[in-house]
Amino acid sequence: MPSTHDVATWEPLLRLLLQDNAERLAAPGGYVAGHIGRGSWSVPVTPPAFQPGRAAQVSDMQTEWDAVGRVRSVLEESDVDEVSFMLETPAPGKALLHLFDRGPAVESGVATRFGALVLVEGAVPEPWRRLPDPSPDAVPAPTADAALLERTLRERLPEAIGATEQELAATEARLGVTLPEELKALYRVTRARWEDLGGDYSAATRMAKAVGCELLALDEVYVADTASRPAPWEFAAMDAVETRPDAAVQGLVGSPGWIVFGDTGGGDRIAVDLTPGPAGYLGQIIVMNHEENCGAGLVADSVTDMVLDRRPDERRGAGREAQPPAVAWVNRSGIPSVEAAAHSGLEALSIGVWEGEPLSLEPLVGLPRLRTLTAYPGTLADPLEIARLEGLEFLELAPEEWRVLLDAGAVPRGLSAAAIEVHGERNPLPIVALANEILGLWDRPLITRTVIEADLGPVA
Template sequence: MVDRRSALPSMDDFATWEPVLRLMVAGHAERGSARPIHVAGRVGRHGWSLPLPGRMSSTERAAVEAIRKALARGGATEIAFSAEVRPCGRTTLGLVRPGPAVEGAIGHPGLGVLVLVEGSLAEPWRRLPERYLGSVPAPSADLESLERTLRERLPDAVGATEEEIAAVEARLGVALPDEVKVLYRVTRARWEDWGEDYGAAARVGSAVGCELFGLDDLHSIDAGARHPGWAQASTEAAGTPPGAAVQGLAGSPGWIAFGTNGGDTFAVDLTPGPSGHTGQVILVDHEQSFGAELVADSLTDFVLDRRKAEGGGRRDRPPVVARVGSEGLRTVEAAAHPALEVLAVDASDGAPFSLAPVTGLPRLRTLTAFPGALVDPLEVAGLSGLEFLELGAREWRVLLDAGSVPRTLKAAAIRVHDRNHLHTVSIANEILALWDRPQIVQTLLEGDLGPAV
């Protein structure tokens, strides 16, 4: 869809973009040649992706800031652009407002990710915890020692009643471990119990070993809240090794958050890994979108400062994730394995590949293939479990014309070589239309940058 009417206040004014375009074409190798040149990028209210050489000067930064302010005035979060600059200086500028069905991706050369199923998450973020037989509290869990220590440290604390604890269990839908009940019977950690004494919160934190959440603030770690967006999540995989104490999950109804170190979250784990203990304490890193680290075998150990850490391993281990082609495996056959979940194919330094060896693999959910990397794009139709697919524009054209776009997809992307995504908007809208998703609006502007000097 091409909309030549105003898209955003001041964003449809060529003059708003002219300073940035001049900076981008000034150092272009083909500027002054007989051929048109293309430049493209993306500007958002929280960042930008522009192919400018070296560090940005104050002039360049001011030009970008003017666009960001225009975005803010128009209520938009991000806009992508592509421009064709002819030798005479006449310029066609295409502005693309991604819209609600497109997940912005600063740094991504294309339009971003097309979210085909609203609110969808990549499979690892939908994964539920396994239940391992024999999971029990750690031998170090000592209710008497825990209560005695807490009462010695917090002699004047106001504890929770059994009714208050039962109400929290009903809200969470799980039975709290006995150690957690002991903790909150000693202190329910409510601000109203401390009055104007802000030091009381500090004393509770010192006694427990973290900034303790109030009883009413206990909550489970929501996997969906940690989803980093399809651009990253589609390429990640995770699993729980046989000897792991903590399951490889983004979240769990059994990860009950009870405190923080000021950024990361401490939780008791009611769904431990195969070698873990029920009620162990884990740390959920706010900078990570997946997994958790073992901190203590029990809440008793945590309070008594008998802590330890479980060494983390790579989540995306072969054969779960594989790259074929440039700087990867030499053949698709080498990647074929029943456990394969994510496959990236790049033929930039060789002949294209057939997908026949991975047809029918039960867990393959993500395929990213660079333009020209596939012998036959229609082989994609044989991958029955795909939820994310990234292809070049030509490959998408083949699938669309054949009516062979996999309907199992939850998200998709169009890969471009040169950041010039003007020609991909119509293809993106065809893909979105298959799922009745909102269309992308493209605005075309004309201007003149003058001939090269």
């Protein structure tokens, strides 16, 4: 089987990189870097001159497509998700290719080659550890009417094939929860299997219109717990959840009481909520935005209301009093100072682009809930102040600030994850070495590097 470490796998791409980056690679310390995954890639090659007036086509970049395609096919055959690389040319026609395997302790990066360093195996940010508050006094909405719901749907979907009691019981056993009566009434009318519709898209459209959403097949219904809504540490650490005293829906990433049974048609999931907020109803309908990591919105007070297109009382939650934000962004166009951001409920602070004097972290010392700090390069007056911030579980700093902490032995050992903020084009070798130094403090698997030497001869 071809390997990602074979010269033949990379040779077409290496020739293309040498051809398009000759001047850059010939400069002292010159290099180029990129990454290739099964579904996407980023390689430093000259973009083609597209013909005005027509859409771009694969043929316009066929050379790049073929060269990258050879690497991608080997990744798929080897069951490897992605590979990052750096290319140097120590002499004309000579290629020194560095391949990086981020390993199990490093998340995949979005805008960078490497994402967060997971310092504690299996660790997730605090909102992903949050369980719903008990709601023993919650009751179904007065509008919940399983009998009316079933009659209405049978009138609208007279030819639908419903689930048997055995199928409903099997679903409850699979999920480990008891389905609410309204949801069972819905699936007694239609189990929503595609094969039951005979591949008829118009029938699926009629079903969605009758129910009020795109209904999942009974065997696709699932519980939207926190594990069903994963997010990279770099983004999730800047999320916070809260449940107001007048909230209909609890502020959560997920819940063992959120039973997903539908979709809006745009990727947002529809669920029955069995763990409502203080002002909510047991069995209310909520929607989870696929573009957000946490939280849910109220759709209807019951499945019956959703099917009958009755909206919830919008006055619930209207009396909310403004609270200082649990997540704060200090930068030249946001909150004007660390002092202004600091309060007892602050959970996450991001210090961004800053044009004034470097900032002190003194106002953050002693804050009981602060768990996340990220800082743009050069914004901290004294990085060693970080050592006084007890309770941090995620820290993102530029390489220079990490170096200060490492040299002083002041890296907070309570961290669960960390990230190195890299701006602009930087040689990945020292970044990888720094990441491995941080990982080593927790005895975590390191980023590995494999070097391939290739003699490509004259490059046109």
